[in-house]
Amino acid sequence: MKIEEIKIEDLHPEEFIKQKVEEISSIVGTGLAVNALSGGVDSSAVTMLGHKALGNRLKTYFIENGLMREGEPQKIAALFEKLGVHIEIVDAKAQFFKALKGLTDPEEKREAITQTFYKDVFGKLVKERSAKYLLQGTNYTDVEETVAGIKRQHNILEQLGIDTQEEYGYKVIEPVIQLRKSGIRKVAETLKLPKGIYNRPPFPGPALAARVIGECTSERVETVRKATKIVEQELCNTGAFQYLAILHEDKVTGIREGKRDYGLQIEVRCWNSKDAITGSPTRLSYETLDKLAEGITTEVPGVVSVTYNVTKKPPSTIEAI
Amino acid sequence: MKIEEIKIEDLHPEEFIKQKVEEISSIVGTGLAVNALSGGVDSSAVTMLGHKALGNRLKTYFIENGLMREGEPQKIAALFEKLGVHIEIVDAKAQFFKALKGLTDPEEKREAITQTFYKDVFGKLVKERSAKYLLQGTNYTDVEETVAGIKRQHNILEQLGIDTQEEYGYKVIEPVIQLRKSGIRKVAETLKLPKGIYNRPPFPGPALAARVIGECTSERVETVRKATKIVEQELCNTGAFQYLAILHEDKVTGIREGKRDYGLQIEVRCWNSKDAITGSPTRLSYETLDKLAEGITTEVPGVVSVTYNVTKKPPSTIEAI
Numbered sequence: 004m005k006i007e008e009i010k011i012e013d014l015h016p017e018e019f020i021k022q023k024v025e026e027i028s029s030i031v032g033t034g035l036a037v038n039a040l041s042g043g044v045d046s047s048a049v050t051m052l053g054h055k056a057l058g059n060r061l062k063t064y065f066i067e068n069g070l071m072r073e074g075e076p077q078k079i080a081a082l083f084e085k086l087g088v089h090i091e092i093v094d095a096k097a098q099f100f101k102a103l104k105g106l107t108d109p110e111e112k113r114e115a116i117t118q119t120f121y122k123d124v125f126g127k128l129v130k131e132r133s134a135k136y137l138l139q140g141t142n143y144t145d146v147e148e149t150v151a152g153i154k155r156q157h158n159i160l161e162q163l164g165i166d167t168q169e170e171y172g173y174k175v176i177e178p179v180i181q182l183r184k185s186g187i188r189k190v191a192e193t194l195k196l197p198k199g200i201y202n203r204p205p206f207p208g209p210a211l212a213a214r215v216i217g218e219c220t221s222e223r224v225e226t227v228r229k230a231t232k233i234v235e236q237e238l239c240n241t242g243a244f245q246y247l248a249i250l251h252e253d254k255v256t257g258i259r260e261g262k263r264d265y266g267l268q269i270e271v272r273c274w275n276s277k278d279a280i281t282g283s284p285t286r287l288s289y290e291t292l293d294k295l296a297e298g299i300t301t302e303v304p305g306v307v308s309v310t311y312n313v314t315k316k317p318p319s320t321i322e323a324i
Numbered sequence: 325m326k327i328e329e330i331k332i333e334d335l336h337p338e339e340f341i342k343q344k345v346e347e348i349s350s351i352v353g354t355g356l357a358v359n360a361l362s363g364g365v366d367s368s369a370v371t372m373l374g375h376k377a378l379g380n381r382l383k384t385y386f387i388e389n390g391l392m393r394e395g396e397p398q399k400i401a402a403l404f405e406k407l408g409v410h411i412e413i414v415d416a417k418a419q420f421f422k423a424l425k426g427l428t429d430p431e432e433k434r435e436a437i438t439q440t441f442y443k444d445v446f447g448k449l450v451k452e453r454s455a456k457y458l459l460q461g462t463n464y465t466d467v468e469e470t471v472a473g474i475k476r477q478h479n480i481l482e483q484l485g486i487d488t489q490e491e492y493g494y495k496v497i498e499p500v501i502q503l504r505k506s507g508i509r510k511v512a513e514t515l516k517l518p519k520g521i522y523n524r525p526p527f528p529g530p531a532l533a534a535r536v537i538g539e540c541t542s543e544r545v546e547t548v549r550k551a552t553k554i555v556e557q558e559l560c561n562t563g564a565f566q567y568l569a570i571l572h573e574d575k576v577t578g579i580r581e582g583k584r585d586y587g588l589q590i591e592v593r594c595w596n597s598k599d600a601i602t603g604s605p606t607r608l609s610y611e612t613l614d615k616l617a618e619g620i621t622t623e624v625p626g627v628v629s630v631t632y633n634v635t636k637k638p639p640s641t642i643e644a645i
Contacts, residue, residue: 075403
C-alpha cells in the first residue's frame with residue numbers, strides 16, 4: 004500500500020478530523036479498539052480522534068516501559084482525565100528491561116522494544132479486551148525513514164509487509180500516517196488538546212532507549228533520564244523543534260577534587276527544523292551551554308563531560324541511534 | 325625528590341637558560357646524550373638547551389611513531405636544520421602499532437606507548453650511541469597530574485620511583501620540569517625558536533593515540549589525523565590555548581543520500597586556559613562550528629557527526645583519554 008502525503012498547505016484540520024473519525028467508526032464498527040498513549044503529539048492526536056469516533060469502545064493504555072521521562076505516566080494520565088479520557092497505566096518495566104538485557108546494537112534494541120510492545124504487552128491487552136483493532140500514531144516521516152532503511156521505527160509494521168492480524172492478533176489503524184509532524188500539531192490543536200501537548204517536541208518511539216548508546220540497563224536509562232530533565236528544563240523556552248540528551252558508551256577522563264575520574268559523557272542536541280527531514284543545531288548561547296554542562300556534571304552521577312552537537316541533518320540524524 | 329615550581333612571575337628566562345646549560349654540561353661531562361624531539365614547545369626548548377650545552381654530543385631523534393600529525397616529522401626536522409640542529413627521523417611506526425594492538429583502556433595504551441618509546445626504541449638508540457643520558461621535556465603540570473593519579477604522563481619515570489638507569493640503561497635529565505607551559509614558552513622564545521614553535525598549542529605525549537577512544541589502529545589514527553588537520557587549520561587563529569579532535573568509539577546513526585549510514589563521531593575541543601590546570605571551552609562562533617562540522621563530515625571518510633565540548637576543566641580534562 005502506497006501512502007500519499009498530505010502536505011501542510013493542503014491540510015484542512017476540521018475536514019481531516021471529520022473524515023478520520025468517520026473512517027475509524029466505519030472500520031471498527033461495533034467492535035472494540037485499543038491504543039497506546041505515550042504523551043507525544045502523534046499518539047495524543049490519535050487518542051482524541053479515536054475517542055471522538057468510539058467513545059468508551061476505545062481503551063487507551065499508557066505503557067510504563069521504564070524508558071519514559073521522569074513522572075511522565077502520571078502526568079499524561081492526569082492531563083487526559085481532565086479532557087474526559089480515561090487512561091490506564093500498565094507497568095511493563097520488567098518486561099522491557101529483560102528484553103533489552105545485553106543488547107548494544109541500535110536495531111536489535113529497537114526490535115526488542117517493538118517485539119515487547121506489540122507481542123508481549125499489547126498482544127496480551129488486546130486479547131484481554133477482545134479488541135480487534137489497534138490505533139497508532141505512525142506519521143509520514145516514520146514511513147519514509149523506515150522504507151529508506153535509515154531507522155526501523157517501532158510503529159511501522161504493515162509497510163514492512165508484516166501481517167499484524169496474523170502475527171499479533173489485531174489490525175492496526177493509523178489515522179495520521181499521511182501527515183508530518185507540523186500537520187499533526189495542527190490537528191491536535193484543532194482537537195483542543197492543550198498547547199503543552201500540540202507543541203510538544205518529538206520524543207522517539209523507543210523513548211529513552213534511543214538516547215542510550217550501548218546497553219540499556221535501568222541504571223543507564225536513569226542517568227539519561229536525569230540529564231533529559233535538565234536539558235528539557237533549560238531548553239523548553241528556546242522554541243527549538245527538539246532537544247535531547249544522549250548517554251554515550253565511551254568513557255572519558257575527568258577530574259574531581261584533584262583526582263582522576265574516568266566517567267560518562269552526555270551529548271546534548273537541540274534542533275531547528277520544520278519537519279524533521281532536515282535540521283540544523285540551534286545556536287544556543289554559551290551561557291546556556293555553560294548552564295547545561297554545569298547542571299549535568301553536577302546533578303547527574305558519574306558524568307564528567309558534556310558535548311553539544313554541531314552537525315546538521317543530513318549527514319546527522321535527529322536522534323543518535 | 326620533591327620538584328619545586330618556578331612560577332612565571334619568578335622566571336628570568338636568560339638566567340634560567342644559563343643555569344640549565346651549565347647544569348646539563350656538568351651532569352653529562354664529556355659523555356654523550358640523546359633526546360627525542362616531538363616538535364612541541366617542551367621538547368623543542370629542551371633540544372635547544374641541550375645543543376647549547378653539548379653541541380654535537382647531543383644527538384636528537386624524531387621518533388616517527390605513526391601517531392603524529394600529517395607531515396610532522398619532515399616539517400619539524402626541516403625547521404631545526406635551519407637553526408643548525410640536525411634531527412634524525414627514526415621510523416618506529418610498526419613497533420608502536422604492534423604494541424597498541426587490541427588495547428582499549430586509556431592507561432594500558434599510555435603504558436604501551438611509554439614502554440615502546442623508552443625500552444624498545446630509545447633503549448636501542450641509547451645503546452647504539454653509547455649515551456648515558458636522555459634529555460626530556462617533562463613539565464610541572466605533568467608531574468602534578470601523574471602524582472595526583474589523573475593521567476600517567478609518558479615522560480614521568482623517576483617521580484614514580486622507576487630507576488631508568490637500571491630499567492633502560494640511561495639517566496633522564498629534565499631541564500624544564502620546574503616550569504609550566506607558559507614559562508617554557510618564554511624560555512623557548514628567549515632561545516630564539518620561531519613563533520610557530522614557542523606559541524604552539526600543547527600536543528599530548530601519546531600524540532594522536534590520546535585522541536582515539538578505543539583501539540588505536542593505523543586506520544583509526546588516520547581518521548583522527550585528518551580531522552585534526554581540519555580543526556587546526558580552522559582554529560589556529562583563534563588564540564586558543566589548545567584545540568583538538570577526538571575520534572569516539574561509539575557509533576551514531578547518520579544519513580547519506582537518503583540512506584542510513586551508521587558512522588563515526590568526532591568531538592572537537594577548543595580551550596581557553598593559561599596553564600592547563602583549569603580551562604573553559606572557547607566561545608567559537610556558530611559559523612566556525614558549522615565549518616568544522618561540514619569540513620569534517622565531508623572530508624573525513626566515515627564521519628557522520630561532530631560535537632563540540634562545552635564542559636570546563638574541571639570536571640573535564642583537556643584531553644579525553
